[in-house]
């Protein structure tokens with residue numbers, strides 16, 4: 001996809017961080033922007049910021065872990081703008097706990113927002129894009145956690161590995177039908193966002209975790225917190241994402257230093273060596 005002006009983008013998780021930066025970038029490219037999020041107040045702020053640029057913006061309150069919300073998002077997009085050309089399955093949450101300490105509701109929450117939502121997004125929007133027959137692009141937000149295995153965040157890693165392989169398979173399947181729909185997977189390292197404060201959006205149906213973090217777990221979480229604060233500005237991520245879309249690049253690795261961690265993991269697998277314990281994020 002090379003032309004963006006007057007086309008329509010849908011961004012999930014657009015109230016904060018990477019999603020917000022991508023939504024604003026879309027507006028800067030002259031696109032209509034559909035912004036969706038569960039955090040309504042912050043979504044309104046994004047809406048105001050985009051409106052101020054003169055772009056057309058449609059905010060849609062969405063819980064991405066619910067299929068009917070994603071279906072409604074697609075319906076409202078088509079009703080308002082008549083097409084969907086760019087889709088960013090971006091909303092995400094992270095949770096710190098040793099693997100065996102994650103409750104079932106922890107798993108359901110993280111997999112619901114990070115993986116099922118992407119499945120719903122693909123299931124709902126891809127047929128619309130294929131039918132349009134015009135150049136379209138889907139960007140799924142994975143993570144370094146989708147190509148390495150960082151300690152202390154297993155639900156996150158599982159969800160993001162799922163997003164990466166889902167995106168790769170979607171890529172092959174779209175190629176097989178010579179579709180004009182392209183796909184990329186975004187795997188950033190540390191980005192300065194509110195991700196470490198994900199619990200703010202945990203809904204009641206996923207009961208709150210009862211466990212206290214151990215001192216070691218707390219330390220790991222605080223280290224990650226600092227790591228993200230010192231991370232890349234989300235606006236820079238948005239720029240790289242658009243370069244990738246223009247150049248039809250599938251893997252978007254915004255942080256070159258993470259390649260070392262990926263290489264080391266791949267070597268562990270190929271050499272049948274035990275995991276060498278690198279912590280990318």
Ligand SMILES: NC(=O)c1ccc[n+]([C@@H]2O[C@H](COP(=O)([O-])OP(=O)(O)OC[C@H]3O[C@@H](n4cnc5c(N)ncnc54)[C@H](O)[C@@H]3O)[C@@H](O)[C@H]2O)c1
Nearest residue numbers: 013016017018038039063064091092143190191193194195
């Ligand atoms: N920040 C990083 O360092 C980093 C690194 C790699 C990948 N990512 C990924 O980037 C994506 C965006 O995260 P971010 O870093 O901008 O964090 P963020 O917390 O700033 O933004 C995430 C957005 O998702 C929304 N969200 C959460 N649950 C939702 C739900 N059920 N329905 C709809 N929206 C929901 C939040 O309200 C928020 O606006 C996530 O998928 C995350 O895993 C972030």
